[in-house]
Amino acid sequence: MPSAYILGIESSCDETAAAVVRSGEQVVSNVVASQIAMHQPYGGVVPELASREHLRAIVPVVRQALSEAKHTYSSIDAIAVTQGPGLAGALMVGISYAKALAFALDKPLIAVNHLEGHIHAVLLEERQKGNHDLQFPVLALVVSGGHTHLYLAEQEGDSWTYENVGHTRDDAAGEAFDKVAKLLGLGYPGGPIIDRLAPHGDPRAVKFPPAQIKHRDRRAGTLSSAEDNAERPGEDRPRFDFSYSGIKTAVLRYVESHHMQAAVELRRKAVASIPKPKFEDYLAHCDKQTLDLVASFQRAIVDDLAGRTLAAARAFDVATLFVTGGVAANSELRRTFDRNAAAEGIPVYFPSLRLSTDNAAMIAAAAYPKFLSQDFAPADFSAEAGMRL
Ligand code: KG4
Ligand code: ZN
DSSP, rough: OOOOOOEEOOOSSEEEEEEETTTTTEEEEEEEEOOHHHHHGGOOOOOHHHHHHHHHHHHHHHHHHHHHHTGGGGGGGGEEEEEEEOOHHHHHHHHHHHHHHHHHHHHHHEEHHHHHHHHHHHHHHHHHHTOOOOOOEEEEEESSSSOOOEEEEEETTTTTEEEEEEEEEHHHHHHHHHHHHHTTTSSSHHHHHHHHGGGSSSSSSSOOOOOOSOOOOSSSTTTOOOHHHSSTTTTOOOOOOOHHHHHHHHHHHHHHTTTTTTHHHHHHHHTTTTTSHHHHHHHOOOOHHHHHEEEHHHHHHHHHHHHHHHHHHHTTTEEEEEESSGGGGHHHHHHHHOOOOHHTTEEOOOOHHHHHSSHHHHHHHHHHHHHTTOOOOOOOOOTTOOOOO
16 A cells, blocks of 8 residues: 555644644644634634634645645645534634645545544554554543543544543533633633643642532533433443533632632733743742642542543443543643553553644544545535534
8 A cells, every 4th residue: 555645734723733644654744833822812712813813824834734744735645624623714714725725636635523633643643653553442532622522432444433422511621721720810721831830739738529410411512411322222321421610610719719819810910911921920920829729620620531531441341541632731631541541451542742732633644544445525515613523
């Protein structure tokens, strides 16, 4: 089988990315233009600004990915693009450009689910390291700003199938990091700064009750476990759902009841007056109470993610664990999974930090099995903001 070079394009949220990947197993180039600095003043992603920035960045980012790979538009074998889930306007930029390229160059076009991309980030890097014999079944935790999903992944021939066995009922874990950072005046995105501040606090200082999942599923477009099982008659598989809006509210209550608002405002103003605030600036403006709260919050989220994922791993008797998505960059999460999975004798794999957060290499990698089975996108396919895997 000759090598296939796939150009991947990703624009589902606040990163415009393009990459060239060889045969789903080697990153030849990987370019990511982040919009974080632009959304930072708003404390989160502003969809209209994201679309506009994607429009600005897409052509130079694709050009750079091709030139770093020493490829031309005509030397690639196929074009892959994220179809969803994500922001509709942002997705449309990548899709329109990918369609135009595929049409003009007469190359096959492959539509990829972003969540499948995160799973293939792990597979791509394991193959790149020469690890070709992963044991099945695989349980994959995809944990990011928009998702906290558990999938059982199986490979049959060239194609992959995924069974969702858990998802968040409300906020995603990354969303909780972002919202807590925002309410503490720690900027955007919240995950990386909380990750670095947490070792300076005491994770036992604040007790958060474990998440109780009693309410109905609040995620639009997702099904509750009962409905989900009803969709697959005859199947009564256990579910391992998550919930992170309670802990966010608990942090807010803690801030209020411990009269921390004035300190938060002071920090917000102090950091806003620094042109490009660095980690040290945030650290210098955090008192012990804030650091303890941040450390306890991170510990609670990490323990919950690892606890539920390992419970699912035991219930489904899985052979391998993947932990992927932006929150998989978290250092305490990696340590906890490494330790707890080792205790259970289950190997756990993460992508490198660069491929944990959004990128296009994972999109090109997920497209490779579809390239082999000629599963190409019709010319009239469109963005699917709430796309499921
Ligand atoms: O996968 P990603 O880049 O985009 C989505 O698909 O959502 O994930 C972004 C999320 C954000 O919520 C960000 O705060 C979180 O990943 N994140 C982290 C870390 N780095 C990024 N969360 C915890 N610790 C980190 N080191
Ligand atoms: Zn993502």
